[in-house]
Amino acid sequence: MARMKFLCDADRCIECNACVTACKNENEVPWGINRRRVVTINDGKPGERSISMACMHCTDAPCMAVCPVDCFYNTADGVVLHNKDLCIGCGYCFYACPFGAPQYPKVGNFGSRGKMDKCTYCSGGPEVDLSPAEFQKYGSNRLAEGKLPLCAEMCSTKSLLAGDGEIIAQIYKERVVKRGYGSGAWGWQTAYKETIAI
């Protein structure tokens, strides 16, 4: 089985935000929720980089560990998903997540955040694959259709890579060797406790 990961090649990201838009449209994400976002570090300074960030589908995911109702689960592809029927909207996953991935549909005083929403790696949720209920709660299930997440699929500079961790790491390695530099696989040490040795 593949171990699905994301890799953002920051030296290629042009901050076009197409991944953000694609994600919102493909999954019909509610207003105010961004499953993916592009963060620009060192903005306007030397060394400026833009990095597209969403749920990294961590190995030994912190959200899964702290959830008081155990609503998270790992798919066979290593994707971290959650069951919205079980989520109580406590906000703990957001406190634990190193990437700020969990989102809530409401502002949230008195713990009224609503059910948590996050990137599903375009692979739906615990409902029957490609069912209307699944789409309504979790959005698209492209993995069930044999496709990769739309954000990465339509990235114009192929900065954002999605797919089996070993394959995308290999692609990235080849790029770095060829062009002679690389910002590294952002988030990989934090999410997967590994880095890509060049």
Added chain:
Amino acid sequence: MRLGAHLRLLVTGLLLTFAVALAVPAFAQQVNPTADSVKEQQFLDALKADPSAELKGRITIPDGKAATLERPAGRDWRAFHQGTMVKVGAVAVLGMLLLLAVFYLVRGRIRLESGLSGRTLTRFNAFERFMHWLTAACFIVLALSGLNVTFGKLLLLPLVGPQTFTNISVVAKWAHNYLAWPFMLGIALMFVVWIKDNIPGMVDLRWLAAGGGIVGKGHPPAKRFNGGQKIMFWTVVVGGTALSLSGLNLLFPFFSGGVLAMQFWNVVHGIVAVLMVAAIMAHIYIGTIGMEGAFDAMGSGEVDLNWAKAHHSLWVAEEMRKGHVPGAPALQPAE
């Protein structure tokens, strides 16, 4: 005059040229992507000095929290929530339960040695009992629903299954959020009404030194509240205030800061809460099965005169002087 102005212009121009000439090579060097690739490792190295650091950038969406690219501090909070919190909670609750069980087996129920007199005096009026039970009832629900957040998935989830456990947890969460308010009111009322009888003094030190009638024989003299009760009062006031403050910050997320603030208040709330649960368990024990006659004080509000004399001798003397003890003349009439 004209010459001076020209000279100044010339000097300024020269200095500017010099500054640009100095700056340009440095700038040109820095835009080299090979040399200045901003890597995750550089950030993680920087974190060694400041473990709560966040890597923030600029975003184009309104949610300011999304500007944080990485915040590995969540890992420390996770370690706390899944490790320290569970251990401290288990030790506090089970440890206190064990302690009370051992105490009960060794010491037994603290009996009223002089027997009942049949005459009673008022220890707590209706309002005092109301505020006590208001706080107490809220606390029990808050404690159980709070413990559910840490221990529910370990103890209850395997028993009832995921959907039932979620249903219970949702109700528990709402109960926790809304009963927090009458609880805070109760804490405030008890503080205002009882503080005058809870100022620590030498009597309390002597009471504590003598074992308070809990260990050893006999009861050292005490006023309306003895040393132990004063410790309980201040534990509830200080602990309740800490719970209220941290709880308010959790009720209104991101009011006082970002995720790191939320993690901080969560740690304070969790640790203070389990310590309070342990303290209140001891309080419940001594107020019910632990001591004969104690429950009446908060039950009916009326305590037996002999019980009052044994446990709060100075208070009884005071009440008698004021003529608050029915059937006991305020002053012995001279024959």
